[in-house]
Amino acid sequence: MVREKLEDWGLHEAAFVSELVVSELVTNAIRYGRPPVSLRLLRDVDRTLICEISDGGHTSPNLRHAGDEDEGGRGLFLVAQLTAMWGTRYDRQGKTIWAEIGLGQEVPLDVYL
Template sequence: MGHELLRSLGDAPARDDMALLLARTRAVAPEDTETWEFPADVSVVAAARKAAAGQLAAWGLDELSFTTELVVSELVTNAVRYAGGPIGLRLIRGDVLVCEDNDPSNTQPRLRRARWSDEGGRGLFLIAQLTTRWGSRYTRSGKTIWTEQPLTAELGLLDLSL
């Protein structure tokens, strides 16, 4: 394929190095995605948990509700505290359950281990323990923090040892 592409450019020699990037995207069916938007107010955390639990029930994934509600709670709380609003929340059901939190801040989160006497700093540590993967990416209007969970509740025991 690469040779065919180069031939299509003609006989002119390349002036610089070239790279070919191929990306494969997967389409997600509309019924496998749910999105909400919340203002930056601490009172919306309970509404976000309730919305996520309701969608998991509609998808027949009730067994993921406890863990997902905790993840949603941490993500939305951090967005309210540190990023402002509006806060977007999206669940995607695919090979795994993806939970995304969108906020207007461009400050990337960082995982840290809180000492026993610290009052904060445990949110991302909990998320890292409760999910198989997590990360963040910049968007045009801020950032998205995403998590992945298996579609069964068999993630294992939660290890909160410091």
Template sequence: MVGVSDSAGTLEWTPGFAEWSFPAEAGAVRTARTLVRDTLRQWGLEAVTDVTVLLVSELVTNSLRYASGPIGVRMYSHAGPSLLVEVSDPLPDPPRERVAEPDDEGGRGLQLVALASRRWGTRPGSTGKTVWFELSLPG
């Protein structure tokens, strides 16, 4: 997905699908949160907005911390009773869950993804990797 879209806007002509690409800069996390929140509101999915924004924020932050290059975010809501979210970056190494000690300031991002999502995983890409998660939609 990385590099697929040069724009940082929702593909409004495709219902239930949104894609953005961000430069690896600190403002990417805030921009991703805003776009995800606004898109879910447009789709009428307010019930999953907070958890989706939190998990996207964690994954984009991980990409910023470990990768250099564009960060991609995709969301799909038209594939049944779930929301699929993907975050891609050019680093080929898959993320590793680690056990954070109580005093650690980091290391809980993937734990949050695992606990809050219906399922999650990673897959290699031609120029990096994608970390994805799926949330059940109410209804």
């Protein structure tokens, strides 16, 4: 869905990072949040892509540094490394985790290591 929307907008170069960020945030919403889970993509004229994932829960996400042997715990760390900014907004229905992706930026090589 993300790739298709970005292709419609002519933003092919942002597809890899955007898919990874959305995948991590949606997975967290499904695992730790509450229904309903929704996704919204917003773009700011070829400068910024904002991914918003909302769910019905009110628990805060925790950024942590997973150990070498840990099987999980890297999702928000990756989001923080791949985005310009990210954060959480709360309302009566739950929370929204948002991530701002700078368009035209390169993926840092140390993210792959």
